[in-house]
Amino acid sequence: MRQKTLRDATPTSGLASLAHLLPFARPYIGYFAVVFVLVVIYNAASVLQPYLVKIAIDRDISVAHLDLHGLIAVSLVYIGAVIASVAANYFQILLLQYVGQSIVRKIRIRLFSHIESQSMSFFDNNSLGRLVTNVSSDTETVSQFFTQFFLSMVRDGLSLVMIIAVMFELSPRIAAYCMVLLPIIFAISLLFRKRLRTAYQTTRTRLSNVVSFLAENLAGMRITQIFHQEDRQAERFRSLNEAHRSANVHEYQVSVQFNRALDLLGNVAVAGVVWVGGNAVIGHMILFGTLYAFITYIRQFFQPINSITQQWNTLQSSIVAADRIGRVLAVQPDVADPVQPLTPREVTGKIEFDQVSFAYKPGENVLNDISFAVAPGAFVGFVGATGAGKSSIMSLLTRFYDVSQGRVTVDDVDVREYRQEDLHRMIGLVQQDVHLFSGTVTDNIRMFRGEFSEQDVIRAAEAVGADEIIRRLPQGYETKLFAKGANLSMGERQLVSFARVVLLNPRVLILDEATASLDSQTEAWVQRGLQAVAKNRTTLVIAHRLSTIRHADQIIVLDRGRIIEQGDHETLVAKGGMYARLYEKSGIEAPATAAVDILTLSPVARG
């Protein structure tokens, strides 16, 4: 089996990674066009304002005779333009966000279902936290590309172009002078952006040092106190805190310098325009209104450039995020459904392992030449030390992994011939750790599936003896379970997982017996529930207590990936091998009393 992590996937670089996500945006191309038009309207109105004032000054106000009508007309056009611009802006924001959110929604759903469809080796090699970050924050970052970055490019780019165009239209000569500013502003912005980013990152890193120090020390305060090291830790905190303060002050200073530098340049530019423009007015090359418009435009000039340089960071982080998402989406599941699957009909539950070998990492076999057969409805126990290969056998049966050699069959059909979905409906799994979801008890039993009614759920709970216990919960079946089922006891969680299996009603049941200690009352419930679950099914149990499998039809003893003994309890005890030794050590003498003994005292015994 290949060892596969996301780092190994073929890296795509730069914009190419964003291009991979474009198909998600394609259906919205019409919306983007509308956004573009709205942005043009918005920009036009804001660029128009100084121009209108110029008209008013040159045509209606500064001339000798009063033209109130002209003034009113200009004002009305202005108000009209403002309303159009505000409305365009409003709808543009809504529309663009709608599009951005819709795209991200699609990416998220696609990503999530893609991850869920991966085989277990994927989850062995990629950390959960990483994947959660992919789904939640990387997608969020990418959404900024479709909203912020796109908008800034269009809006700021357009507004820059429009301002420059109007300036050249008013006076090409002064406009040409003004163009000197462009490279200066860009240079200042780029220079500071880099410093600002470093300063920002330093502050962030130092703050996170402060936070992790605090988190750790709050958790371990008693250690500090008992070792009487309060002063030392306070001193450490002081130095981290101080490092953060100086970085923070520095970051602030850089940002103040940047903003004031742009301010300064703006003020210098205005003085310059007054100088150049004033002389032009004296020379009757331009009207005064034109100069007024220039003064306003030169101030408007700075905003879009500044805003565009800010988007640099957005672009870069979007590329990184898109790249990460792309890598996940590029991974193909190791375990794939067959092209022409066999549909199971009447499942009997016959299982066979035929000379199966298996390795998680190539060359390190965890199972060697495993062969055994289980008759429909039989109860089989698996015994062996940790790492003997018990769980691996079960993972092959559920096809969480594919065998390296040999084959695994259910009802004489290789598991690779079934669709995974069909296979998983035949085989049920009860795990050591009960996974619970945030939701009601009912939802947890029926796994949020709509096809089961509340009645079905109650019947399943009754079958495993969980009904009475569930009804004792604050809201009975409607009790909301906290994350990871924190408000249920170990025993209650076990029972919920049994009810789950009974409801799903698979023909084959794999049971990984819980190792956690339960009190004797709960232990008795769980044992009874177990019997109910195992009834009429082929049951394979990974046993941690020999008492559980004493009466099994067949016991398979594993050691370092091989089957070393096989047979029923009596045969194996008589054989005097490893099982017999284990059995002897477990201290079960007379079956009845010994079982009780183990049950009541096991919590202590198991450490």
Add this chain to the structure above:
Amino acid sequence: MPGEHLPNADAPCFSCRLVAPSTRQARRTRLCAAEVGECAIEDPRHLLRQFLMAKKWSYAVANVSIILSEIVMVQFPRILGEFTNTLSRRQLTPGRVMDYALELLLVGVVYVLLFGVGQMRNGRHGREFEYLLRKRLFDHWETLSAGYFRKRSVGDLLNHALNDVRAVREALSGGMNILTNSIFLLAATLFMTLTTINVKLTLMSLIPILFVPLLVIWWGPRIRDASRKVQESLSDMADLTEESLSAISLVKATANERVETDRFTKRVDQIVRRQLGMIQRSAMFQSFIPLLGSLSFAIALLYGGYLTVERQISLGAFVAFTLYLAMIITPLQQIGFVINNFQRASASMARLRILLSVAPDIKDSDHAVQHIEIAGDIDVRLTSFTYPDGDAPVLRNIAFSVARGQTVGIVGRTGSGKTTLANLLPRIFDPPDSSVFVDGYDIRELPLSVLRAAIAYVPQDGFLFSTSIGENIGFSSVDATPEAIEQAARNAAIYEDIMRFRDGMATQIGERGVTLSGGQKQRTAIARALLKNAPILLLDDSLSAVDMNTEKRLITRLQQIRHGKTTLIVAHRLSAVRHADLILVLDGGELVESGTHTDLIRRKGVYSALYRLQHDGEGVTG
């Protein structure tokens, strides 16, 4: 909604102080005397006052700079206005143009410098206060007991140290800047327009933009609220992802992938819904403010134009006025933000005040015995112990004596009270008066420094700090020599493990370094305790993750090096206490049996039953 109850959070203290200063004062004095001791310093408002007083000159410089910068700033439109007038009087010459341009340049440069200086100072002081507050919080937390931390989540406390402190800083730095800036800019601008231009024009044009701050105050918290909801639904989605992926084997085994995707889709849809809801609000907000500004401008254009044509004001005045108008819209908007900002900060101050007013519950007694050497005799006569936040006693009727140099084992099943009992000795939790004695002194009468200096403690979880292994082992003493650290590591049977790491003792542990196994952690924690070489050593179930062979080695080593010193071993596995001089068996919070291993085996009680079971059952399963 936080925005709504913000004012109330701070209301009691303000109103109390203003309405009934005498009773309030009296109550506070009483509180100080009774509980807090250093109340005057613990209250963050006092801290703030002290800070402001200490920096008063610097603040004066900063704010005077900002005020001066605004006075300079408002000359900008005036100069342009004069320039316009000179022009329309046809008196403009290239020389005059140059003068005006230079004047503008001067104004521009001086403004930027003055404002920059003020802004920089205020910003720096805000961050300095942020530092002080965090320091104060940490110092305060160091005085509080385990009982306090038991009740609170670390996340919650961190939230205070991060967000509340930041809110205060924001008000102090940005808030202060903007407030001074906007108030004076507004005042200066109004003064200029009212005196130099036209009263009626000014008032008429102001009407629409006066709504700007109101809008900000009203809308700001609502948008924040909506954005909090968006954050919540984002973390809902992340939670579901984590939940689903951590249960992936179950999801796969039940062929439930599609159902999970449906559940996920629901969360994603909720995000989209909430996000769009928030966007609607903020889009409205973002559109309204420029709209109001433009309305003002339209009035100025129409009415101002009319006045100009009528020759009631000059063209220069008209030009200057439109520029003034553009200048005040930002401060008006900012005043709104500042008000929201201050509201948040005062709520944060109130929360910090509550946090800092918690008095340490475990502290030195007033008549503590000073200057004594502890030899290590322990005497416990405990009738009952209840956790400060509990209602039923968890320990009852426990009495035993340990002579210096003895080794004591404490065993019992999970929940029998072993750890609780162990925690009483170093006063992690305070026992009742006159129930636990060391060298004949009630431990509550011993100074904490003396008591804790006499006890080396190994916690159950082997808690270590994310520093190097060497630093962890040498934690008890700043000047622990490398040799001493090495010796302690050898004694705790962790030395070879450490040497196997590439960086040896300098190996960093925790998130950014190596992850130690449970057993390695416990042994490192034991080494840390051994280095302290205290008269009393307390191992709180700290061998649970250590394998049998290593345990045997460790116990033997302990017997040698702890010769003549008291050692208490809380254990799950009986093998760890077999050699003890005295074994205490706890059950349900009571001492049910005690004696040596041989005594207890002969007695055929709880201990012997446990022993038989563990001895036989070793290694039955994985």
